[in-house]
Amino acid sequence: MTKRVVVTGGSGLAGKWVVENLVEHGYEVMNLDRVPMPKRTARTLITDITDAGQVFNALASSTSPTEFVDDLEPKPIDAIVHFAAIPRIMVTPDNEVFRINVMGTYNILDAASKLGIRKVIVASSETTYGVVFAHRHRNPQYFPLDEQYPVDPMDSYATSKVINEVTAKAFHARTGADIYCFRIGNVLEPEDYAKFNKVWLKDPGLRKRIAWSYIDGRDLANACRLAIEKDGLGFEVMNIAADDVSSDLPTAELLKRFYPDVPVKKQLSEFETLLSNDKLKRLLGWKQQHYWRDEAKKHA
Template identity: 90%
Template sequence: MTKRVIVTGGSGLAGKWVVQNLVEHGYEVMNLDRAPMAARTARTLITDITDAGQVFNALASSTAPGEFADDLEPKPIDAIVHFAAIPRIMITPDNEVYRINVMGTYNILDAASKLGIRKVIVASSETTYGMVFAHRDRSPEYFPLDEEYPVNPMDSYATSKVVNEVTAKAFHTRTGSDIYCFRIGNVLEPDDYAKFPAWLKDPALRKRIAWSYIDGRDLANACRLAIEKDGLGFQVMNVAADDVSSDVPTAELLRRYYPGVPVRKQLGEFETLLSNEKLKRLLGWKQQHYWRDEAKNIVQ
């Protein structure tokens, strides 16, 4: 039986990999976005997620691939992957970052609850830990960063993501639906591995993100596994690679750039500082794309 999934933000950097992965695995997918997908992997319904009426109508629409399909009757939606958002600070005013991200997520979760859609994957962010977009250099309370960390950001983007996690928990409490929030690390595409020579030359460039990364294809696998894993209720999970995006060992990175920050576990030589243990434990996720393999023909 075909499963129907709506992906919001499927025209974006991360969302397009999710759409492609789901289509390749036999899902019927519809994309909600402000512009069609460049690759036309799935049909896009142009939707303003800050408009509650548009969101409700979109989630109740047919996911058929086109207007001449044999069956245009709307069918039940099995899951939503919600990636649509302003993706960072400093591209729109801060109040717009906050408004669009918070209201968009509320509208998606509200409509899903009223339409009986029982599975939503929400894109949260590593920025919730408060370092990435801080107004000044800021050290965390401890490493590795895990889902129990007392998040306390100061910027509009990360704050919007924290609010979205609270909103997701509220809707789970209301409906009992499975709502999984992914705190996603720095998303890389295949072309991005050409940037590694510069990144390796100056490790400080990626200090604020604690040298995290996640290949878009690995992120897409995590989303599909989340759709296929029922019964976890409300969960927050980091989505990050197993290793740091540096050829400097993790312990040396900490010594140079985060001296004095407590380390709560024994870390492997190049182990990530954005813990992915919960993701692996709950979803059985395994990394497939490592920067060393992807960049081996580029990095000298």
């Protein structure tokens, strides 16, 4: 039986990989976004997620790939992957970042709960740890950053993501649905790997604020599909990051040079990530497939 998934923000950098992965694995996918997907991998329903009426109508619509199929009657949606958002600070005014991200997520979760959709994957962010978009250099309380960390951001984007996690937990308490929040690291796609040799390896300080985290868009897509296929976890927050730091310097050297005063809670392997993905691997059985060293060689 075909599973139907709605992806919000599927026209964006991260969302397009999720749509492609799900379509390749036989899912019927509909994209909710402001613009169609460039590759038209799935049908896009132009939707303003800050408009509750549009969101409710969209999630109650047919997910059929075209308007010419024999059966256009809306069918139950099995899962939502919610990526639509203003993706960072400094592209719209701060209040708009906050409004769109918070209200968009509330509207998606509210409509899902009232329509009986029992699985929602919500895009949160590594920025919730309060380091990435801090107004000045800021030491975290400890490394590696894990899901138990007392998140304390100061910017509008990260704050919106923290609120979205709280909102997701509230809807889980209300409905018992599975709602998994993914704190996603820096998403890379194939053409980005050329920057390693040209820029990033020459100045490791450029990726200091993101603690040298990264995640290939294709590995992120695999995590989303695994989350759709994993039932019964309830409400969970998981970091989505590669196993290794995005630097040719060992993790210990990066810490010594850029974060010498930050406590380290565990023994780290030579290039181990500082954005812990242990929970992701434990709960979903996720395994990394795309490493920057291999990809950088392909795109040198």
